[in-house]
Amino acid sequence: MIREPALNSSSSSYTCVAIALHWLVALLIFFAWPMGVYMHDLPLSPQKLQYYAWHKWAGVTVFLLALLRLAWRAGHPAPALPEAMPRWQRQAATGLHHLLYLLILVIPLSGWLMSSAKGFQTVWFGVVPLPDLVGKDKELGHLLEEVHEALNFTLLGIVAIHVAAAIKHHLVDRDDILARMLPFLRRTPS
């Protein structure tokens, strides 16, 4: 098989916008995920209502940023993977990235629907009301809660693999995979 010489394509970085969006979504998830686990078991208090509101605001923001990321990505493809990467790893990387995009869209959606089914509208930042796509329905609310939880633990597992793979690429394979998302880690100027 003849390939064009990949002129530095493996070491080229993501665009600044893609990097910013990636880390913004990551930060929001690192905030909203443990908040979701913690707030759930709290007795009712003003703090609990605040935590729920913040969690939902973060979730809606993740959803909107995910849409923005997809739109940006459509015009700015990801840099190519290193030539040395085995085929199964490339396929796994592509598959897991698709799954991550899917989850950061579907998890906020399931939370939004759950909130409506439990009888609480979502009002982004307390200002922008989102429509209730489903009415108040105790059973549906419970079901969506299970779905939201299962999706989130799936996300936890995949993010763990995502992070472990990035570290492995950086420390074991010593390639530029992590550096193209964290440019200050770059070993050689490209």
Added chain:
Amino acid sequence: MRARFMLSLALLGAALPAAAVEYGKVLPDKSQLTFTSRQMGVPVNGRFARFTTQVSFDPARPEAGKAVLEVDLASIDAGSTEADEEVAGKNWFQTKAFPTARFVSASVKALGGGRYEVRGPLTLKGHTQEVAAPFTFKTDGATGVLDGGFTLKRLDFGIGQGAWGDTDTVANEIQVNFHVVVAPGPTTPTK
């Protein structure tokens, strides 16, 4: 002469507003007492399942109207089970010590255009404050429908104290709405 007198009476009757009918038999199954609070900017609907109302209203003589409302506070649906349990506690309604809220009308006046206003003292959790509630009156077949509401400032009545006194989380203003369906007839207390 007699015929002319009868005719004038009939004409006079026609000139008056629709023949005076007093609406006094509240239909409890068709009546509702609901409220909307705002939690972190989110409107949350609730209702009281049990309340008794005595209403007497004649649209031809609104100022003679009367209303007494008694609400069984334990019958609250505040939007979720945990909220129902919380609002029974002493920071909120303290339902065991103050099981009912009571409103007695002191005056009713016409505002024009089918709109009226009822005023009177509302007693809730040992606090009494005058409230004024605009409402509309419409006939629906044989029955009359009174729709109205007012904004209750919960802290005026000691509702939602302690940490809940923070009105940035739960707004002070609670919109209370009533929908009372009454059939013609003398006032009868209903449950």
